Each structure stands twice: as structure tokens, then as C-alpha cells.
Amino acid sequence: MKLDSKTPSGPLADKWDNHRFSIKLVNPANKRKFTAIVVGTGLAGASAAASLAELGYNVKAFCFQDSPRRAHSIGAQGGINAAKNYQNDGDSIWRLFYDTIKGGDFRSREANTYRLAQVSNNIIDQCVAQGIPFARDYGGLLANRSFGGAQVSRTFYARGQTGQQLLLGAYSALQRQIGLGKVKMFPRTEMLDLVLVDGHAKGIIVRNLVTGEIERHAADAVVLGTGGYGRVFNLSTMGLGCNVTAAYRAYKRGALFANPCFTQIHPTCIPHTGDYQSKLTLMSESLRNDGRIWVPKNKGDKRAPHDIPENERDYYLERKYPSFGNLAPRDISSRSAKEVCDDGRGVGPTGYGVYLDFSEAIGRLGQQVIREKYGNLFEMYKLITDEDPYEVPMRIYPASHYTMGGLWVDYNLMSNIPGLHVIGEANFSDHGANRLGASALMQGLADGYFILPYTIGDYFARVGAQNINTDRPEFGAAEESVRSRIERLFAVKGKRTVESFHKALGLIMWEKAGLARNDAGLKEAISHIAALREEFWQDAKVLGDNNEMNQTIERAGRVADFLEFAEMFCYDALNREESCGAHFREEYQTEEGEALRNDKKFAYVAAWEYTGDGVKPELHKEELTFENVELTTRSYK
Amino acid sequence: MNFTLRVWRQKNAREKGCLETYQARDISEDMSFLEMLDVVNENLVKDGIEPIHFDHDCREGICGACSLVINGIPHGGKKGCTTCELRMRNFADGDTITVEPFRAGAFPVIKDLMVDRSALDRIMQAGGFVSANTGGAPDANALPIKKDTVESAMDAAACIGCGACVAACKNASAMLFVSAKVSHLAQLPQGQVERVERVRKMVARMDFEGFGNCTNYYECEAVCPKEISVKNIARMNREFLKAITK
Ligand code: FES
Numbered sequence: 001m002k003l004d005s006k007t008p009s010g011p012l013a014d015k016w017d018n019h020r021f022s023i024k025l026v027n028p029a030n031k032r033k034f035t036a037i038v039v040g041t042g043l044a045g046a047s048a049a050a051s052l053a054e055l056g057y058n059v060k061a062f063c064f065q066d067s068p069r070r071a072h073s074i075g076a077q078g079g080i081n082a083a084k085n086y087q088n089d090g091d092s093i094w095r096l097f098y099d100t101i102k103g104g105d106f107r108s109r110e111a112n113t114y115r116l117a118q119v120s121n122n123i124i125d126q127c128v129a130q131g132i133p134f135a136r137d138y139g140g141l142l143a144n145r146s147f148g149g150a151q152v153s154r155t156f157y158a159r160g161q162t163g164q165q166l167l168l169g170a171y172s173a174l175q176r177q178i179g180l181g182k183v184k185m186f187p188r189t190e191m192l193d194l195v196l197v198d199g200h201a202k203g204i205i206v207r208n209l210v211t212g213e214i215e216r217h218a219a220d221a222v223v224l225g226t227g228g229y230g231r232v233f234n235l236s237t238m239g240l241g242c243n244v245t246a247a248y249r250a251y252k253r254g255a256l257f258a259n260p261c262f263t264q265i266h267p268t269c270i271p272h273t274g275d276y277q278s279k280l281t282l283m284s285e286s287l288r289n290d291g292r293i294w295v296p297k298n299k300g301d302k303r304a305p306h307d308i309p310e311n312e313r314d315y316y317l318e319r320k321y322p323s324f325g326n327l328a329p330r331d332i333s334s335r336s337a338k339e340v341c342d343d344g345r346g347v348g349p350t351g352y353g354v355y356l357d358f359s360e361a362i363g364r365l366g367q368q369v370i371r372e373k374y375g376n377l378f379e380m381y382k383l384i385t386d387e388d389p390y391e392v393p394m395r396i397y398p399a400s401h402y403t404m405g406g407l408w409v410d411y412n413l414m415s416n417i418p419g420l421h422v423i424g425e426a427n428f429s430d431h432g433a434n435r436l437g438a439s440a441l442m443q444g445l446a447d448g449y450f451i452l453p454y455t456i457g458d459y460f461a462r463v464g465a466q467n468i469n470t471d472r473p474e475f476g477a478a479e480e481s482v483r484s485r486i487e488r489l490f491a492v493k494g495k496r497t498v499e500s501f502h503k504a505l506g507l508i509m510w511e512k513a514g515l516a517r518n519d520a521g522l523k524e525a526i527s528h529i530a531a532l533r534e535e536f537w538q539d540a541k542v543l544g545d546n547n548e549m550n551q552t553i554e555r556a557g558r559v560a561d562f563l564e565f566a567e568m569f570c571y572d573a574l575n576r577e578e579s580c581g582a583h584f585r586e587e588y589q590t591e592e593g594e595a596l597r598n599d600k601k602f603a604y605v606a607a608w609e610y611t612g613d614g615v616k617p618e619l620h621k622e623e624l625t626f627e628n629v630e631l632t633t634r635s636y637k
Numbered sequence: 638m639n640f641t642l643r644v645w646r647q648k649n650a651r652e653k654g655c656l657e658t659y660q661a662r663d664i665s666e667d668m669s670f671l672e673m674l675d676v677v678n679e680n681l682v683k684d685g686i687e688p689i690h691f692d693h694d695c696r697e698g699i700c701g702a703c704s705l706v707i708n709g710i711p712h713g714g715k716k717g718c719t720t721c722e723l724r725m726r727n728f729a730d731g732d733t734i735t736v737e738p739f740r741a742g743a744f745p746v747i748k749d750l751m752v753d754r755s756a757l758d759r760i761m762q763a764g765g766f767v768s769a770n771t772g773g774a775p776d777a778n779a780l781p782i783k784k785d786t787v788e789s790a791m792d793a794a795a796c797i798g799c800g801a802c803v804a805a806c807k808n809a810s811a812m813l814f815v816s817a818k819v820s821h822l823a824q825l826p827q828g829q830v831e832r833v834e835r836v837r838k839m840v841a842r843m844d845f846e847g848f849g850n851c852t853n854y855y856e857c858e859a860v861c862p863k864e865i866s867v868k869n870i871a872r873m874n875r876e877f878l879k880a881i882t883k
Contacts, residue, residue: 126771133825136783165791240696386667
């Protein structure tokens with residue numbers, strides 16, 4: 001299969017303009033003849049659904065939550081980047097583009113990343129117009145902060161709840177269109193299959209989670225904004241409902257899955273306390289601006305932090321990366337934490353934690369300043385751990401947080417299946433091997449507000465309105481396969497809970513495919529996953545009925561998909577014999593233990609094609625060409 | 638820690654429900670209330686009993702999905718805290734804990750502790766927005782807004798839409814929820830154009846959905862996990878009065 005990214009020619013800065021001029025438009029009077037299905041109503045899905053409806057298209061939107069306002073975009077705390085240069089500190093579209101592509105360790109597509117930086121400014125304008133209460137200075141203008149190691153202040157924020165406020169903005173735009181009758185909303189509804197008609201995505205099969213009914217929905221195009229797959233690790237900062245099912249079902253219908261091994265592990269989460277946990281709480285990494293990270297120098301030192309003298313502490317990030325210190329990028333900071341814990345120097349009851357200590361900052365700035373900056377985070381930490389970070393250093397540990405990989409899309413955000421568009425975290429395109437802080441919200445809204453609404457029109461104009469009927473045999477066949485899979489899950493009647501399978505899978509993934517990976521470990525993981533999957537289908541216990549609300553069957557279907565998806569993930573990690581961004585292969589590091597990228601062999605997008613259950617998927621490569629940036633090596637020393 | 642739970646079980650909207658008693662054993666004080674329920678559920682499933690159903694997602698107090706009336710109080714009564722944030726160390730070992738769904742005429746039970754809160758979405762559809770189509774916005778700094786004004790709007794915008802205010806109110810009033818949105822947008826310049834219409838439409842929809850009236854008990858404010866102030870209700874009343882006398 002030849003992967004055509006459809007990247008427009010011409011100078012980087014003009015590509016998007018030229019492209020918008022050259023793509024086809026749908027006549028305004030004809031827009032009402034087209035219907036789009038939008039699955040997932042987080043930042044990307046809600047903004048896309050609302051914008052498409054505003055343009056005059058009919059939209060059917062779906063989410064598994066009880067309301068679009070619950071989508072996990074809401075969890076983002078820190079902020080959203082834009083190249084406004086309001087602070088007059090030398091920011092520009094080019095700089096935001098460059099920081100993003102470099103942060104991704106040169107594994108994303110130049111043209112997409114540049115476009116992201118270009119539309120970043122429109123997003124802020126749009127959000128302010130919706131009434132989003134971004135922080136402001138005393139003069140009434142918008143405030144910014146520097147975030148995630150950026151050298152300029154370009155992050156807009158609404159206290160520690162930026163994701164919430166942006167999501168509620170997109171939600172309100174969506175609610176307005178629902179009220180106007182242009183969007184038909186299906187909450188508590190889960191997509192379980194994609195329907196292709198003559199090779200084009202023309203519908204989905206869903207399960208109504210309240211009644212258990214299986215329903216068919218047809219449209220002229222399908223848009224997936226179904227988020228990331230971080231819960232393949234089970235323990236993650238993602239919401240408990242986040243899952244890979246919609247994307248994975250599309251993959252099984254022929255959509256390519258790109259770079260699944262690129263997953264971000266966030267360094268500042270509250271450490272886990274016991275096996276019962278399935279969710280970790282993230283704290284904004286802005287904490288690292290003032291907190292110092294350390295562990296005891298000696299293994300097994302169980303003394304209370306105050307009793308460990310200065311010279312017996314190892315401020316390992318400051319030691320290893322003198323110029324960036326505690327602000328070293330997320331991947332480096334996460335990996336270093338795991339290293340010291342694996343070395344037996346971790347702190348807290350489980351030994352999987354490191355200190356994030358504010359005593360020096362409190363001494364320098366006073367408690368009041370620290371309270372103003374981080375008060376709500378300190379309170380949250382205290383609520384969860386019952387320890388007061390003003391008195392005792394916080395404990396943190398990395399956790400799975402964001403997934404850069406996703407379904408492969410071209411410049412139009414269309415997958416290799418015509419008509420199937422993928423937006424937000426669910427696609428792969430903009431962050432490469434690692435995502436910068438405050439860029440997830442930016443990408444979700446860029447796709448939904450300012451990119452998809454144009455590019456989907458090009459597809460509509462080319463194929464015309466088709467008025468697909470759900471009585472077609474393709475819908476019948478897809479529905480049948482969904483039904484029989486659910487019946488099979490009920491029929492297992494085993495002894496082991498679905499939850500315990502998810503935990504077991506998470507453990508395999510965290511140990512062998514988490515922060516650091518190697519050839520032998522990944523091969524082991526693949527065989528363990530296969531064995532676990534087999535056991536699942538022989539011993540999973542699914543109680544209750546199919547014709548009413550049943551959280552166990554929902555969960556079982558999602559875990560079954562994770563059990564297949566995890567294998568593809570490991571094949572991808574195995575194939576990528578280099579270390580880049582968040583993907584660290586132990587075999588490929590410098591003598592100082594830094595990531596060793598291999599641009600000659602691996603400057604490509606790895607896109608995987610489904611070839612059968614339990615069979616290694618087929619690899620397709622999209623070579624990445626860089627015409628405008630030089631591939632430098634990151635150095636945070 | 639060990640607890641005795643009395644949990645509302647109801648198979649679906651049509652059938653009657655009742656309180657069932659379960660034991661929660663070996664519970665760590667660090668567990669959240671929902672993690673405690675997860676543990677109970679794992680054991681129920683092992684015994685062949687369908688797990689207790691409840692809504693939840695983010696488990697960090699921001700999505701508004703979790704609910705539950707714990708010992709008679711929505712979200713369990715710890716100030717500024719959702720059920721998913723509530724830790725078991727706030728209970729005493731050996732306690733009997735009663736867990737029921739959010740109750741209100743406008744929130745029909747779906748199953749066990751899960752209720753249908755879509756009425757809140759429908760109130761938002763009636764007017765909880767600024768009609769700003771994508772693309773036409775002026776530069777974000779074109780209109781300076783006083784810092785205090787934005788902070789006050791943000792206080793109201795922090796609502797997570799969980800519906801605890803409704804569940805706590807004797808009249809099942811949604812005034813705190815609705816007033817949070819009205820108040821958020823009424824304070825900002827972007828909200829001015831539709832200010833009058835917004836409050837009128839949202840209040841009308843609130844009444845239509847069967848939510849009760851506010852008679853100033855302020856139970857809503859006491860249970861709100863985001864500590865949204867009842868001052869917003871006063872502001873909404875003023876807004877509404879202006880709207881209907883215009
Ligand atoms: S689960 Fe999201 S607020 Fe409790």
C-alpha cells in the first residue's frame with residue numbers, strides 16, 4: 001500500500017492557504033444534503049460537530065458518557081499554547097512549529113505541525129468569543145505562562161482547569177446546535193463497528209448503553225474523535241471509560257494504525273498506593289518550576305525526608321541535566337524517576353515514588369507566594385495522600401498520560417479508508433514521538449474548529465451526497481458481527497473478573513512496554529499478551545443481561561480490544577530500533593544513557609495494517625521528509 | 638478498615654429498588670469512596686452477584702460524572718469534594734454507610750446508583766452559550782476585561798454539572814446549576830448580546846424539566862463540590878427580573 005500524505009507542495013508557510021484554495025467546496029445550498037457522524041465529543045469531537053453544524057451539515061454525534069461535558073479532555077490542567085506573542089518575547093508561528101516538531105523528536109509531519117501552529121491563534125480568539133474566562137493581567141489583557149520547558153510565555157490558562165473550560169466552551173457550541181436541531185446527540189451510546197460501503201466509511205454500529213439495543217447509523221462520512229489508548233496500561237491518568245475500541249474497530253476494518261508505541265508518560269502524578277487502584281491523579285507539571293526532585297543517595301533509606309541530611313540526598317535531575325534541571329522534558333524526567341526507584345532508592349510505602357520538595361522555594365519566596373501559585377494542587381495532594389506538602393515533600397511518580405500514536409491520517413485528516421476522518425488524540429499526526437505540554441488542547445481544537453470543517457467538504461464534494469440506507473447488506477453483516485461478539489462474551493461464563501484481566505494486561509505493558517523497552521522484553525510481552533487473551537476468552541466472567549444497562553459487558557468488550565491492540569503496540573515498539581521522544585529502547589542509548597535516534601533508518605511513520613487475529617500486522621511506511629528544519633539532537637545537559 | 642454498606646439496588650427504571658446490605662472488608666484508608674466500591678464489586682462478581690452500577694469517569698473531581706448520596710448527603714459531605722475524591726479515612730472503622738442515588742423527579746434512576754441527568758444538558762441547550770460561530774471572532778485581546786471580573790466569572794464557570802445541588806435541595810431545584818452559567822456569561826462582555834434572552838430561556842427550560850423552586854435553604858451551596866456560591870442565585874434572580882420586566 002502506498003501511503004499518500006497529500007501534503008500540498010509549495011513553501012511551508014503557504015501550504016495550508018494554497019490547499020484551502022485548491023480543495024473543493026460544497027455549495028452552501030447543498031450542505032444540508034450531507035450528514036456526518038461524529039464519534040466522541042471531547043474537545044475535538046464537540047468542536048467538529050458544532051462547526052460542521054454551523055456550516056449547514058447534518059450531524060449525528062455519539063458519546064459513551066452520559067453527557068458530552070464529561071469527556072476526558074476535561075482533565076487537562078495546565079493550558080493551551082498559541083503563537084500570539086502577546087508577551088513580546090519573540091514567539092512566532094515558526095517558533096511554535098519548531099518547538100513542537102523538535103519536541104516530537106522529528107517524527108511528525110512537517111506540514112501538519114506547521115499548520116497546527118498557524119491555526120493556534122484562531123483558537124484563542126474563538127475561545128475568548130465563547131466566553132472562556134482565561135486568566136488576565138491587571139490591565140485586562142490575557143495572561144500567559146511558560147510551560148513545559150518552553151523558552152517563551154505562550155500558554156493561555158484558566159486557573160488549573162483549562163481543559164475543563166475549553167471543553168465546556170466546545171460543549172456549549174455543541175449544545176447550541178443540538179438545541180437548533182442541526183446536531184442529533186446520542187449520549188450513553190458506544191460505537192462497536194464501522195460500516196464500509198464500496199470501500200468508503202458510511203456508517204457505524206452502536207450499542208445503546210441504557211437499553212442494550214444494537215443500532216445502525218448511516219452518513220456520508222464518519223469522524224472519529226475518540227481519544228487515546230493510554231488505558232492499555234490500566235494505571236493511567238485517563239478517565240476510566242477511555243478506551244481504544246472505536247479506533248481499533250476501524251483498524252480491523254482496514255484503517256492503518258500509526259506509531260502506537262509513542263505514548264507519553266507524565267512525570268508528576270501522585271504515586272499509587274495499592275493494587276485496588278486503577279486511576280492515578282496527575283498534578284500539573286508547572287509544579288516542577290519551583291519543586292526540587294530528589295531521592296536518598298543510599299538504597300533502602302527509610303528515614304523521614306526531614307531526617308535525611310542535604311549531603312545524603314541525590315537531586316538527580318539537577319545532577320544529570322545541569323542546564324534544565326528539574327524542568328527536563330517529560331520523558332527524561334519520567335525515565336530518571338523509574339531508574340532511581342528500580343535502583344532501590346524510591347520513597348513512600350511502595351518504594352515507587354520520588355520527592356518533589358518545595359522547602360527551598362518556600363524559604364525563598366514565602367508560603368504565601370507558593371500558595372498563590374499552587375494552592376489548589378497542594379490541596380488536592382493533601383486530600384488524596386493526607387500529607388501537607390507545605391510541611392513534607394510531595395511524592396510523585398510517572399504514569400501513562402497521553403498517546404501520540406493513533407489512526408493514520410493524511411493532510412486532510414482522512415484515514416486510508418475514504419470518508420473515515422480522525423481528529424484529536426485519536427489520530428497520530430502532529431506530536432511525533434513526544435508531545436509538548438499545553439499542546440494537546442491546541443491540537444484537539446485545531447482539528448475540530450479549523451481543519452476538519454474545511455477538509456471534510458473536499459471529500460463530500462468529490463463523492464456527492466449518497467443518502468445511504470441502513471437496510472444495505474453491509475450494515476446487516478456488521479451488526480451481526482457485533483451481536484455475535486457480545487454473545488460470545490456472555491457465553492464464556494468463566495470465573496475471573498474482567499477487571500483482573502485489565503490489571504494483568506496493564507502490568508505486562510507497564511513492565512515491558514512502558515518507560516523503557518528492549519527486544520527480549522517486548523517479545524516476552526507479545527507472548528504473555530497472547531496467553532492472557534486466550535485465558536480471557538476461556539475464563540472471563542460477564543454477569544447481567546444484555547438488554548439493559550450493564551457496565552460489565554461494556555468493560556469486557558473494551559478489555560477484549562485492548563488485549564488485541566496491546567500486541568500491535570508491542571510489534572511497533574519492537575520494530576522501532578531506535579530511541580526517540582517518549583520511546584526509549586534500552587539497546588539504543590549513548591554512553592551517558594541518552595536516547596539515540598536513528599534518522600537514516602527510522603525517519604518514518606510506522607502504519608500497521610490488520611492482517612488477521614493473533615497475526616503480526618503488516619507494516620507500511622510513510623517516509624518523513626524535512627525540507628525546512630534540520631534534524632538536531634536534543635540536548636538538555 | 639471494615640464497613641457495612643447499605644446500597645440502593647434497582648435493576649432498571651421499571652422495577653422497584655431497595656437497600657441491600659454488603660460488607661466492605663480490608664479497606665485501606667487511602668482508598669477513594671469509589672475505589673472502595675470497586676473492591677466490593679470485585680467480590681460481588683466473584684460471588685455471582687451483578688456489580689453495583691454507578692456513574693464515574695475522571696475520578697479526580699472534574700468531570701462531574703460521579704454522584705451518590707452518602708449517609709444522606711450528596712458527595713458525602715466533605716467540603717469541596719466529589720465522591721471520587723472522598724477518602725475512606727473520613728469514615729470510622731466499623732461504620733455503617735448508606736449509599737443512595739441522587740434523587741429528584743427530573744433525575745430518573747437508570748440502574749442502582751445511576752441516574753439520568755440529561756435534563757441539565759437540555760437547560761444548556763436552551764441558552765447556556767454565546768452564539769459565536771467558528772471563525773468570526775475578533776482578536777482575543779481586542780476587548781480587555783477586568784481581572785476581578787474574569788475571576789468572578791471563573792468562580793461560576795467552575796461548575797462541573799454533577800447535579801448535587803439538585804439532589805441536596807428539598808425542592809429539587811436546579812437554581813445553583815443554572816445560575817452558575819447565567820452568572821458566568823452575564824459578567825463577561827461576550828455574554829451581553831444574549832444576556833436577557835439567555836436567562837429567560839434557561840429558566841423556562843428549568844421549569845419545564847420539573848425542577849423545583851429555590852426557597853433559600855442553601856443546601857445546594859453546602860454540598861457543591863466546587864463551592865459555587867448562592868450569590869449566583871441572587872444574581873440570576875436579578876437578571877431574570879430585568880429580563881421579564883423589559
Ligand atoms: S468521576 Fe469525575 S468528578 Fe468524580
